[in-house]
Amino acid sequence: MKAEAFLREVTAIPGVTGNERAAAEYIAEAFRPFSDEVTITPLNCVVARQKGDGPKVEICAHLDEIGMMVSKIEDDGCLRLECVGGVDPRVLPGMRVRVYTKEGVRLGIVGTAPIHLQRVAEKTKNYSWDTLFVDMGMPADSVRSLVRVGDTVCFEARYAALKNGRAATKTVDDRGCVAIMLEAAQRLRHMEHKADLYFVSTCQEEIGCYGALVSGFGLAPDYGVAFDVCHADTPGAPPNSTSKIDSLVASKGPFLNPFLVKKLEETAKDNGIALQVAVDPRYTGTDADELSITRSGVPMALLSLPIKYMHTNVETFDMHALTEGGRLLAHYLAQVDESWEDALWT
Amino acid sequence: MDLKTLCELNGASGDEGAVRRAILDAARPLCDSVRIDRMGNVIAFQKGRKGDRRLLFSAHMDEIGFIILDATEDGLLQFRPVGDIDSRQAVSKYVLVGEKRIPGVIGALAIHLQSDEQYGHVLDYDGLYIDIGAKNRDDALADCPKGSYAYFDSGYEEFGDGFAVSKALDSRTGCCTMLRMMEKQYDADVTYAFTAQKQVGMRGSSGAAFDAQADDAIVLDCAPAADIRGVDKALKACEAGMGIAVSFMDRASIANAGLYKELMDLAQALGIPHQARRDTAGLSDAASYQRTKGGMRTCVLSVPCRYMHGPSSVIKLSDVQAQYALADAFADARKPLHK
Numbered sequence: 001m002k003a004e005a006f007l008r009e010v011t012a013i014p015g016v017t018g019n020e021r022a023a024a025e026y027i028a029e030a031f032r033p034f035s036d037e038v039t040i041t042p043l044n045c046v047v048a049r050q051k052g053d054g055p056k057v058e059i060c061a062h063l064d065e066i067g068m069m070v071s072k073i074e075d076d077g078c079l080r081l082e083c084v085g086g087v088d089p090r091v092l093p094g095m096r097v098r099v100y101t102k103e104g105v106r107l108g109i110v111g112t113a114p115i116h117l118q119r120v121a122e123k124t125k126n127y128s129w130d131t132l133f134v135d136m137g138m139p140a141d142s143v144r145s146l147v148r149v150g151d152t153v154c155f156e157a158r159y160a161a162l163k164n165g166r167a168a169t170k171t172v173d174d175r176g177c178v179a180i181m182l183e184a185a186q187r188l189r190h191m192e193h194k195a196d197l198y199f200v201s202t203c204q205e206e207i208g209c210y211g212a213l214v215s216g217f218g219l220a221p222d223y224g225v226a227f228d229v230c231h232a233d234t235p236g237a238p239p240n241s242t243s244k245i246d247s248l249v250a251s252k253g254p255f256l257n258p259f260l261v262k263k264l265e266e267t268a269k270d271n272g273i274a275l276q277v278a279v280d281p282r283y284t285g286t287d288a289d290e291l292s293i294t295r296s297g298v299p300m301a302l303l304s305l306p307i308k309y310m311h312t313n314v315e316t317f318d319m320h321a322l323t324e325g326g327r328l329l330a331h332y333l334a335q336v337d338e339s340w341e342d343a344l345w346t
Numbered sequence: 347m348d349l350k351t352l353c354e355l356n357g358a359s360g361d362e363g364a365v366r367r368a369i370l371d372a373a374r375p376l377c378d379s380v381r382i383d384r385m386g387n388v389i390a391f392q393k394g395r396k397g398d399r400r401l402l403f404s405a406h407m408d409e410i411g412f413i414i415l416d417a418t419e420d421g422l423l424q425f426r427p428v429g430d431i432d433s434r435q436a437v438s439k440y441v442l443v444g445e446k447r448i449p450g451v452i453g454a455l456a457i458h459l460q461s462d463e464q465y466g467h468v469l470d471y472d473g474l475y476i477d478i479g480a481k482n483r484d485d486a487l488a489d490c491p492k493g494s495y496a497y498f499d500s501g502y503e504e505f506g507d508g509f510a511v512s513k514a515l516d517s518r519t520g521c522c523t524m525l526r527m528m529e530k531q532y533d534a535d536v537t538y539a540f541t542a543q544k545q546v547g548m549r550g551s552s553g554a555a556f557d558a559q560a561d562d563a564i565v566l567d568c569a570p571a572a573d574i575r576g577v578d579k580a581l582k583a584c585e586a587g588m589g590i591a592v593s594f595m596d597r598a599s600i601a602n603a604g605l606y607k608e609l610m611d612l613a614q615a616l617g618i619p620h621q622a623r624r625d626t627a628g629l630s631d632a633a634s635y636q637r638t639k640g641g642m643r644t645c646v647l648s649v650p651c652r653y654m655h656g657p658s659s660v661i662k663l664s665d666v667q668a669q670y671a672l673a674d675a676f677a678d679a680r681k682p683l684h685k
Contacts, residue, residue, distance in 0.1 A: 074575070076575070088456075090434065090454075090469060091437050091454075093432075093434050093437070093656070094435040094439065094653060094656040094658045095439075095658070096511065096658055106505070107503060107505040107506075107511070109505075109511055109660055110658075111575065111576075111653055111660075112432075112435070112576060112653065113572075113574065113575075114432075114572075114655060115430050115431070115654075116570045116628050116654065117572055117578075117581050117627055118432075123432070125468065126434070126466070126467070126468055127434060131576055133575050133576075135506075135652065135653075136505075137505050137508075137509030138509075139507060142507060160440055160450070160451060162449055162450065162451075162478055162479030163478050163479035163481075163485070164480070164481055164485070165479075168440070168449075168451040168477070231456055231458065231459060234453065235418065235422065235455070235475070236455045236464075236473070237455060238459060242459075308453055308477065309438065309454065309456055310458060311457055311458070312437075312438040312456075314438050314439070314440065314451035314452070314453065316451060316453070316477055
């Protein structure tokens with residue numbers, strides 16, 4: 001399956017942290033043709049295995065997404081929201097959202113007072129969770145019979161193909177990286193590899209990387225490769241916080257194994273794949289943080305797909321960077337063998 | 347022409363071409379004459395069976411939008427609103443730019459990269475830009491030259507209990523009502539004015555009013571529905587779903603008292619859902635008709651509209667029906683009820 005077709009479909013499936021079943025089932029089916037076995041764990045991680053006799057490698061990217069839940073239904077039928085993960089409330093005014101009610105998906109509008117009726121003091125303040133609400137366009141009684149506190153609310157799913165192979169959609173964080181794993185899994189089906197490969201689409205990353213934690217315990221991998229998004233260049237960003245949008249980024253730092261990172265750089269060079277380097281002096285803010293200290297420890301590498309406007313409904317990425325990421329990962333994993341064990345800490 | 351089709355056309359003030367063409371095509375078979383005037387308004391005229399009254403109905407066909415100022419060296423388009431759009435409504439929206447309708451998104455610095463101080467500030471148009479994926483300034487301006495218009499890429503959808511959401515309900519609802527009225531012939535001579543450039547200061551209607559040959563002008567517009575959270579109770583002016591809002595006054599015009607009473611009485615007598623608009627916020631084309639040349643009797647019939655001037659304004663469809671019903675009844679009325 002081509003990455004764009006996969007992304008168009010998978011980003012439209014709700015998978016807000018803690019409620020990822022639908023997304024997990026879709027992803028499991030996407031991996032199935034390229035896997036020896038696919039399982040969905042109790043917390044909704046998807047584990048797709050390509051068997052090998054060599055070292056066990058866990059490759060992970062998270063399938064959950066930031067979103068919202070209904071926290072209260074007001075007397076007039078408006079919904080109040082609680083965010084799940086780091087949603088910036090300033091992106092919400094005027095947004096169409098999808099409310100997953102007991103009778104199916106319904107459209108809601110994130111409402112605000114119109115500009116005509118705002119007082120001056122209100123115009124200079126940002127909207128916060130206290131001032132935003134969802135308008136379902138129906139009387140309070142109807143809302144109450146349809147919507148329950150705790151129901152999932154997602155950004156509207158859109159996909160815009162931009163110039164120069166770039167595209168904008170919701171949930172590139174981190175299904176863009178699931179797409180990279182899928183791309184690599186397809187390639188590896190036609191390549192020789194010694195390693196026992198587990199492509200894990202993890203759950204619950206956005207509230208604390210819990211999927212990586214439990215999947216790592218279950219699989220007990222020898223090595224890990226985590227995939228997440230990082231920030232692409234944007235005006236006004238602080239120094240050293242962003243990367244170019246057009247290629248993947250390998251992280252260096254104490255949480256990551258220097259040998260595994262060096263191998264990544266070599267693989268990129270050998271195959272003519274552009275690769276940037278970023279430095280994470282401590283926490284990486286990704287599944288790598290948890291997976292690296294699972295059980296007796298897992299040496300890790302971390303690759304990132306640079307995106308603009310992270311944690312919004314318009315996350316923007318470069319399709320070429322994504323597909324090249326799949327190629328890099330495939331070539332990298334095809335080289336893993338027993339000899340790596342001795343080189344790890346030399 | 348249905349409301350969905352009308353709303354999904356793009357036509358910000360000064361860029362009404364697509365809307366103008368669609369309205370011309372729809373109006374021609376139904377009217378005695380249809381012309382484009384000096385200001386870009388579409389003026390359609392239908393001779394009455396008796397010609398005993400001369401009426402004018404008017405709705406603006408333009409909408410709010412954006413215009414491209416320039417591009418940064420890294421290829422991001424800088425822009426400003428055409429008409430009043432709260433910049434807070436623009437963050438993270440999908441847009442279409444220029445004649446080629448190039449897809450883009452309105453970006454801003456990610457939440458993770460903002461300082462506490464930045465987070466406290468409203469993102470204004472200096473901090474927002476449109477990203478079409480361009481690599482540099484030349485690449486961006488090649489497809490979207492300076493002066494290109496941009497639009498929220500947000501279609502028309504019906505939802506909830508008879509509500510609809512779109513970017514351009516203000517005032518394609520009025521255009522829709524007039525196109526529907528044209529299907530009938532009245533006793534009165536009726537002029538239908540589809541005006542340009544209302545959102546930048548009622549400029550189209552000033553020309554339309556100068557040429558108008560009518561005694562009464564009924565303006566069909568939208569009014570901010572203040573039935574929503576976040577609006578002071580004192581400002582609650584009209585409510586979506588409670589019928590057509592009849593204005594005694596707005597920021598730029600004052601209704602003829604007799605005409606206002608006539609419309610209210612007519613709605614009452616015929617059981618047309620209606621409400622007095624209890625507030626004067628906003629401007630309307632009535633200003634032009636009221637006091638150009640010798641002046642006309644004017645009154646505004648507004649569809650209450652939530653979240654106006656954003657990507658997702660909301661109306662109740664029954665209010666559009668009520669707007670049609672009252673405008674139609676007024677055009678049908680044999681003689682004025684009040685002077």
